[in-house]
Amino acid sequence: MEQSAGDLLKSKGLRSTAQRRAILTALRGHPHSTASELEARIGVGSPGTGGLSKQGLYNVLDDLTRARLIRCIEPAGSAARYELRVGDNHHHLVCRRCGHIEDVDCTVGTPPCLDPVEDKGFVVDEAEITWWGLCPACRKATAGA
Known part of the structure; x- marks a missing residue:
């Protein structure tokens, strides 16, 4: 069962304001x-x-991102995008023609998916992966052109 926006906010110790609830509700069904x-x-x-x-x-987007209620992704050449899918290890496919984004589950499952050749003293806990290509609609349009 999906938690209400108010319950999600309370679970992170945040006040349930109309502004925060409106943004969380607006992201439901509209990822990215x-x-x-x-x-x-x-x-x-x-x-x-x-x-x-x-x-x-x-300000609310920043607050919700910091509280890890939403995730901000920033594909190259695109405005920042926000999604509710947090707490798992997934990546993104981005169409380089129309900008459509799809979530892709990680085959490894646990972060980080990749290990750097040399960590330079960092403790790596996450790897952000974006694959670029053409979505099915753009591929079809390109083939017909």
């Missing part, structure tokens, strides 16, 4: 959303979001 997409989806400045401003949106 940009801040602009979230802004359009929740209606920044509307009463239902507690009058959330654009700067407030970014």
